[in-house]
C-alpha cells in the first residue's frame with residue numbers, strides 16, 4: 001500500500017464535469033471543475049455534445065490527478081458518477097457518437113410516451129423496472145436516435161453500435177474502447193432493466209424497440225470496470241466504482257440504513273430514501289430504483305425526481321439576467337419579508353414527481369405592478385422547497401414519514417433556501433461538512449475495492465454535520481404558503 005493513497009472521483013453533472021481526489025479519511029485533496037454549455041435545439045429539447053462531455057471530464061480528471069500527485073498522493077483507483085438517463089449511442093469501432101447526448105430533461109419523446117400510456121403498459125413497466133412512463137428515462141431516447149439517424153437501426157441490429165449512459169460512455173473512452181459496461185444504478189434508469197431479476201428485460205426491449213445488441217454489461221457499483229489507457233494519466237489506473245449521481249450522493253451522505261433519506265439540489269432535485277433489500281413500489285407515482293449493488297446484492301431506494309431546482313436559478317442568471325451570480329439569489333430573497341403572493345412554477349421541462357406531466361409548461365402567478373426582480377428570485381427559490389414538500393406529501397401517503405433530511409448539491413450553499421425548506425417541510429434540514437457528496441459516494445465505491453476505505457459501517461462514521469436548519473414558521477403561515485403553491489401548480493397541470 002502507498003503511504004498517501006487517494007481515489008479520484010469523476011462527477012460528470014448536467015452543467016459541469018468535476019474531478020475530486022479524496023484521501024483515505026475522505027478529505028478533499030484536489031478539485032477541478034469544467035463548466036459547459038447546454039444545447040437547446042428545439043422547444044423542450046436538451047442536448048450535450050458528447051465530445052465536450054468527454055473533454056471536460058478528461059481535463060478535470062487530468063488536472064485533479066496532477067494536483068493530487070504533486071502533493072505527494074498516489075491515485076490508486078478511479079470512481080465515476082454521472083448525470084443519469086442522458087443517452088449516447090456511438091459506433092463501436094470509431095468510438096464516435098452518432099448524435100448528441102439526449103439529456104434527461106429532454107421532452108422530444110413525449111408523444112411516443114403518451115402513446116405507451118394509452119396502450120396501458122405502465123403498470124407492467126412499473127412492476128418490472130420500478131419506473132413510470134416519461135420522456136425522462138433513456139429507452140425512448142435510444143429509440144429516437146436509432147429511428148432518426150440514417151441507417152442507425154440497421155447498424156444497431158448488426159451489433160455495430162453501442163448505447164450508454166454517461167458513465168458507460170466515459171468508461172469506454174477512458175479504456176480506449178475496451179470496456180462497454182455500466183452499473184446497476186445507471187441501468188435501472190433506462191426503463192429496460194428488470195430491477196428484481198437484475199438483468200435487461202426482453203419485454204421492455206420489445207416495447208421500446210431497442211435491440212439487445214446495443215446494451216452494455218451491467219456490473220456491481222463497486223466492481224472492476226477496466227483500466228484507463230496508459231497515455232491518459234501516464235500509467236493505467238483501475239476504475240473500481242460507478243453510480244448514478246443521485247445514488248452516489250446517497251452513498252456520500254451515508255444513507256446505508258433502511259429509512260435514511262437525502263435530497264440533492266443541483267440542476268434538478270432528487271430525494272432518495274433507502275428501503276433496504278426490499279423494492280417498495282409506490283402508490284403515489286414515486287420511483288423505485290437501485291440504491292447500490294454490491295457483490296450481487298441489491299439495495300433499493302424510493303425516489304422523488306424534480307426536474308428544475310438550480311436550473312431555475314441559472315435561468316434567472318443566463319435567461320433573464322436578473323442576477324449576476326447564483327449566490328445573489330440569497331440576499332435578494334432575504335431582502336423581502338414575504339413572497340407578496342408571487343409563485344413561480346418552474347415546469348420548464350414538464351413536471352416530474354409526483355405529477356409526471358411532460359407537457360406542462362412554467363408560469364409565474366400573482367404578479368402586480370410592484371413585482372420586481374427580488375420577488376421573482378424569491379419565488380424561484382421558494383418553488384424548490386414547495387416541490388420538495390409535494391414529494392414528501394406523496395411519500396407520506398406511501399407510509400414514509402422521515403423526521404429529518406440530509407441535503408447536498410450546489411444550491412445548499414444558500415442558507416436562506418435551507419431555512420425556508422425547513423420551514424415549509426416542518427422538518428430539521430442537515431447540511432454535511434463535505435458538500436461534494438456525489439463525488440464522495442463514487443470515491444467510496446471505488447476506494448472500498450481498492451482497499452483504502454472500509455465497509456459502509458466504518459464509512460458512516462465519516463459523516464459530519466456543518467449546519468442544521470430548524471423550522472421557525474407557524475403552522476398557519478405554512479398552510480397559507482402551500483395553499484398558494486398548490487393553486488399555482490394546479491393551474492399548469494393538464495387535467
Ligand SMILES: Nc1ncnc2c1ncn2[C@@H]1O[C@H](COP(=O)(O)OP(=O)(O)O)[C@@H](O)[C@H]1O
Nearest residue numbers: 013014015266267310311313326327410411414
Ligand atoms: N448560492 C446558491 N443559491 C442558489 N442556487 C445556487 C447557488 N449556488 C449554486 N446554485 C445552483 O446550483 C446548481 C449547480 O449545482 P450542481 O450540484 O453543481 O449541479 P449539477 O450537478 O446538476 O451540474 C446551479 O443550477 C446553480 O444555479
Ligand SMILES: O=P(O)(O)OC[C@H](O)CO
Nearest residue numbers: 013014083084266267268
Ligand atoms: O445534474 P444533476 O445533479 O441535477 O442530476 C441529474 C440527475 O441524475 C438526473 O436524473
